[in-house]
Amino acid sequence: MHDHPHRFDVAIIGSGIAGSTLAAILARQGLTVILLEATSHPKFAIGESMILETSEVMRSLAQLYDVPELAYFSSENYFEYIGTSHGVKRHFSYAYHRAGERFDPQQTLQAIIPKYPHGHELHLYRQDTDYFLMTVAIRHGATVVQNTPVQSVEIQTDGVELRTASQHTFQANYVVDAGGFRSLLAETFDLRHSDLETHSRAIFTHMVGVPCFHTVTASKADYHLPFYLSEGTLHHVFPGGWLWVIPFDNHAKSTNPLCSVGLMLDPRMYPLPSDLSPEAEFFQFIERFPSIAAQFRQAKAVQSWVRTGRVQYSAKQVVGDHFCLLGQAAGFIDPLFSKGLYTALSCTSLLAERLLAAKKTGDYSAAHFQPIETLTLAYIRTNDQLVANAYKSFTDYQLWAPFSVLWLLGAYLELVKLSSSRALATNSQDYYRHLLGLRLVGGGFPDFDQLSQQIYSLLNSLHSDGRTEASQVSQQIHQVLEQFPWMPYAIRAVLRGKRHLPKHKLHPRLLRPKQGFLGSGRYRQHFFGRRSLAFFLNFYLRERTQYSTQRLGFKRTVTLWKKGLVTPIKQGYAAVAAVLIGVSVWMHHSHQTFVAKTLQQREESVAGLLHFLHDPTEFQLNCAQHAGDIVEVTLQENHLTIQVEYRHSPRLQQATLTGRLNQQGIFHGTYQTRLPSGELLREVHLSFDEDGSAQGSSKQWGRAISIQKS
Secondary structure, three states: OOOOOOOEEEEEEOOOHHHHHHHHHHHHOOOOEEEEOOOOOOOOOOOOEOOHHHHHHHHHHHHHHOOHHHHHHHOHHHHHHHOOOOEEEOEEEEEEOOOOOOOOHHHEEEEEOOOOOOOOEEEOOHHHHHHHHHHHHHHOOOEEEOOOOEEEEEEEOOEEEEEEOOOOEEEEEEEEEOOHHHOHHHHHOOOEEOOOOOOOEEEEEEEEOOOOHHHHOOOHHHHOOOOOHHHOEEEEEEOOEEEEEEEOOOOOOOOOOOEEEEEEEOOOOOOOOOOOOHHHHHHHHHOOOHHHHHHOOOOEEOOOOEEEEEOOEEEOOOEEOOEEEOHHHOOEOOOOOOOHHHHHHHHHHHHHHHHHHHHHHOOOOOOOOHHHHHHHHHHHHHHHHHHHHHHHHOOOHHHHHHHHHHHHHHHHHHHHHHHHHHHHOOOHHHHHHHHOOOOOOHHHOHHHHHHHHHHHHHHHHHHHHOOOOHHHHHHHHHHHHHOOOOOOHHHHHHHOOOOEOOOOOOOHHHHOOOOOOOOOHHHHHHHHOOOOHHHHHHHHHHHHHHOOHHHHHHHHHHHHHHOOOOOHHHHHHHHHHHHHHHHHHHHHHHOHHHHHHHHHHHHHHHHHHHHHHHOHHHEEEEEOOEEEEEEEEEEEOOEEEEEEEOOOOOOOOEEEEEEEEOOOOOEEEEEEEEEOOEEEEEEEEEEEOOOOOEEEEEOOOOEEEEEEEO
16 A cells, blocks of 8 residues: 555546446546445445436436446346346336235336336346446546555545545546445534434345245236346335345346345334344234235344334535535435435536546635535435325325325436436536426426425325324325326326336327327427427337447447457457447438438438327328228337228238338238138338338339328
């Protein structure tokens, strides 16, 4: 160990996900960074459940700051890059329990994670995730020092000085404390407070021998859910608390037998017992719920059990001259909705932008970094309200069922705003302008904020006067939610009793004007500005290509080929991939006019497809001397099926076109019908015009085929 005599631009305490991500970004952008870790990697950590908002922030960070590795943990499609110790997350599921009763499968909610455009999400095996991101920081130029606890930080007029436990000193222009709940700066400057609504304590570990919940309750078929409960994050909820089950061995590629397990309890209802070990308390407690106890009958811990007191805290101040608290150093609520990592990385993103600006201007004042404090505290307050009211709803399934719809809606709107902001932004400043109004859920949409406050008030009325019935409040919450005009049809279906979101998110109804995906009025203006549906569908198609397993596999194989690490057969595959990638780059840089024209043609084709899908029964299919009415169209992901009836043909009665749409909105598939002479099956290609009509042909048939307004 030796002193680093030069001064760093930024010193970061703590090499968890947020600290390492910030270090990688700043180093990649040319700043000198030192990252100080009190212990060493790999190390045990929890916080393993990804959510769509976190994944989207990871993609934006990778794109904005040219650190592609930051997107690796946003999708299962990156398994070849990150290894198979992580689990797959295809859903967020909640199972409601009552003490002394067996579980009722009808009281389950499964919020499906969409497979497209980015792939399903992950359960992060944190010892590997955190270690990997620390190495990314090193790769991009950060200085990393492990086994070096920082003992003191002195804020000076022109920077900071950090002194380690071994009495080594480091100087920097700015210090970021990403050291978690043991935050040195929070303790040094007395920045902590616990004036929060949520009250919960934790007991957690990693285990083996935790079976899928179906094995101790009912089969997947009996649940009528799209996925096994073990294929995602399972939350057992009950009055006064909940329990998480996060398996890493839930997919065919898994090499990790572990399962993360944690119990969260309201200490006002379940005080911490002084006469029981954490393990004994865990197993004694779950005996209250027969089906939960059955799931853990053969389970064994592989880590020491951790038990905490109340885990909630926040900060009186997040930024000051030359310093900032980041992530759990600033505050923590409860992992119920997995918002902690989203909060940390959102603030990391904004902090990186401010630090890069400060490097140019020399302004490291608290005023310059004030937006990070505003964003951090807003996220913490919102999470506190959301979780505290969720605990209130746990008292009765009649309350929890509609409250879960509020959570779904808030998460959906937040994701829409994050994604549309990345699609719309022309540069990083424009991107942050879109995002500064976010408050963790609801996408910064004022109507959602009003909705959530109405529902919180209704729950408070139940718990404050002691006379109001849960059924009465439940009906009032239902009514408030039903009246919200901008709720997607899939979430409204959950409000009306459906127990899962659809497995396939694409549906023609999403393309309807006003009632479709873009909505109308102030909703559309807030989330999508003046851009058309064709613009966002184009963005979706580009994302699907960029994050597809095929493209990522190409890139991975090319990398291995360049290192001489693939077989001769794969070398040929990689060579083709390299040529294709090279040609696309050459076209982009050397033929911008051609590319622009191609994109314009693509947008016209996509717009035509949308026009057709809006009301396909207005169109006819024409081939040879026959014209048939289009009676039904279904679209699942990129698979299109068109049903046709020939009402005026003695030889033809019905026909089906079925196939796939490519990124340009061009249909490739088959035309199938039955003639007196036998079944006719021909390959067909159709390209849509801007007005919704389509022109095409069948090479095998030798005839033109078209779709025209009837």
